[in-house]
Amino acid sequence: MFIDYYELLEISPNANSETIERIFRYFAMRYHPDNRDTGDESRFSEIIDAHNTLKDPVKRAQYDIQYKDHLNVRRELTEEASNTKGIERDVVIQAKLLSLLYVKRRQDVNNPGIGDSELERLAGCPREHLEFHLWYLKAKGWIARIENGMYAITVEGIDRTNTEHSRDITTRLLDHTS
Structure with a gap:
């Protein structure tokens, strides 16, 4: 199943590496399993995966190809749903x-x-x-x-x-x- 890392991190697909790092640190602290109030191991793991993919230029380029395909599938779904x-x-x-x-x-x-x-x-x-x-x-x-x-x-x-x-x-x- 495709996971939208941009949506997960609440950033634009055009976000630069500084923005990705800043948002990652914010969410990592928030969802870290040691955080008694908002810790969430599953969410923390997803954020780590998103960060590791988007911070690496080669992995990000490969991910962006999948992301564009995912957007096309969503667009087609929306078009078909609105076609009575x-x-x-x-x-x-x-x-x-x-x-x-x-x-x-x-x-x-x-x-x-x-x-x-x-x-x-x-x-x-x-x-x-x-x-x-x-x-x-x-x-x-x-x-x-x-x-x-x-x-x-x-x-x-x-x-x-x-x-x-x-x-x-x-x-x-x-x-x-x-």
């Missing part, structure tokens, strides 16, 4: 998976499963794109892996699908009567 189209697309994929499994269960109640590759093909999504959705639907109890390893909709999943379908019908009826 992604969440809307997720809802559509989850509804499609539930619908596929619903129809399969209804067509053959004794053989209700759909395998991984068939689910990929029917959903029009590669496995790596389905993993999140399958995890979510399983965690909600709406789908499950059955004895033969295939996915099948559960009773809770059928109830969920029926509720959503009823809501859609009601919405369409209200739209047409206005």
Whole structure:
């Protein structure tokens, strides 16, 4: 796991070596295990690691490459989180998976499963794109892996699908009567 040493030491990534030393001494005294009031061995160890990395020009240069990568990951995460189209697309994929499994269960109640590759093909999504959705639907109890390893909709999943379908019908009826 990446640790942001700049955030840990509460300094700018542009901080010079004098600033790093001054802040390090302050935190080292504060979190030293011998300090009865604010001692914290774990935090002290992290501060030592941060100091040893940032005071050495070669280690700092290597760390700064990782730091920039970390910032890019955070930026991408923030961008995706603010993009409501992604969440809307997720809802559509989850509804499609539930619908596929619903129809399969209804067509053959004794053989209700759909395998991984068939689910990929029917959903029009590669496995790596389905993993999140399958995890979510399983965690909600709406789908499950059955004895033969295939996915099948559960009773809770059928109830969920029926509720959503009823809501859609009601919405369409209200739209047409206005």
